[in-house]
Amino acid sequence: SHDRRADEYEPAVSDLRSVAPHKAAGLKPAVPKVVPDSRDVCEKRGLSIALIGPDGAGKTTVGRRLQDVLPVPIKYLYMGVNLESSNHVLPTTRLLRAVRRWFGAKPDNHGPRDHAVVAARPKGLLRRIVSELRSCAGLVVRLSEEWYRQAIAWHYRRRGNLVLLDRCYFCDYYAYDISPNVRGRSLARRIHGFMLKHVYRKPDAVILLDAPADVLLARKGEGTLAVLERRRQDYLEMRDHVRRFAVVDATRPLDQVVADVARIVSDVCGVPDRVPAERTVPAVHNGAAR
Numbered sequence: 001s002h003d004r005r006a007d008e009y010e011p012a013v014s015d016l017r018s019v020a021p022h023k024a025a026g027l028k029p030a031v032p033k034v035v036p037d038s039r040d041v042c043e044k045r046g047l048s049i050a051l052i053g054p055d056g057a058g059k060t061t062v063g064r065r066l067q068d069v070l071p072v073p074i075k076y077l078y079m080g081v082n083l084e085s086s087n088h089v090l091p092t093t094r095l096l097r098a099v100r101r102w103f104g105a106k107p108d109n110h111g112p113r114d115h116a117v118v119a120a121r122p123k124g125l126l127r128r129i130v131s132e133l134r135s136c137a138g139l140v141v142r143l144s145e146e147w148y149r150q151a152i153a154w155h156y157r158r159r160g161n162l163v164l165l166d167r168c169y170f171c172d173y174y175a176y177d178i179s180p181n182v183r184g185r186s187l188a189r190r191i192h193g194f195m196l197k198h199v200y201r202k203p204d205a206v207i208l209l210d211a212p213a214d215v216l217l218a219r220k221g222e223g224t225l226a227v228l229e230r231r232r233q234d235y236l237e238m239r240d241h242v243r244r245f246a247v248v249d250a251t252r253p254l255d256q257v258v259a260d261v262a263r264i265v266s267d268v269c270g271v272p273d274r275v276p277a278e279r280t281v282p283a284v285h286n287g288a289a290r
Helices: 059-066 091-102 125-158 169-178 187-199 213-220 225-240 254-269
Strands: 048-052 074-078 162-166 205-210 244-249
Touching: 048 059, 048 169, 048 254, 059 074, 059 162, 059 254, 074 125, 091 125, 125 162, 125 187, 162 254, 169 187, 169 225, 205 225, 205 254, 213 225, 225 244, 244 254
Parallel strands: 048 162, 048 205, 074 162, 205 244
Antiparallel strands: none
């Protein structure tokens, strides 16, 4: 069964409190390309909006389509850990990836591990020290890559672009490195969690592409139903930790999903709604940022 966790996530777009009121109309399944005119500019320049969701939700596909739909200058930026999907990586990371491929290493296309699985603590003081050092070395690489993409996003915002983030470090790692319910975090994970919570800039709005675990598994064929459902619930809980949050039903045809996301982004940006409409999309949820 497709449990929705709560009725508030019905219908297609839900639990969306307002940044700007929606018109009492909806959207057509097909989204036409909108050609901007000189008056059709974003009222709030330099915003960033993140698309989040488990693998198989359609984040990359929807994000790419939005570039052809919205009447504002958009820069797409992948913010996940999958280097194979990244459109911007450090030159050193690119070199390291090439060397790893030369030696036959498999592509690094996995995300954070399942946080329900607790890693065994190394036995012995020396092994624990070595484990912490390796973890901290990995953290240096991760932080370098994250700061590099943060700098790119900052540059895009400074130039007045809407930055469309495919994934969000804060949302992806909250259940692993930030949540107070996590026990046994290494020093590196505690440092990473502090950076994510207190140093990195969070997106101005977050849109979750939501789908039940069985739909996600059928689309990607990766993971298990239990892991995908836990990941889905982790993302749904982000409504309590980010300032603006929206949930879009990603089980529907792609054109309908793109149309709903385009309407939400337009409202956040203050762009006049120019997408033909057939149904109502509620406003964006204003939650307390923590």
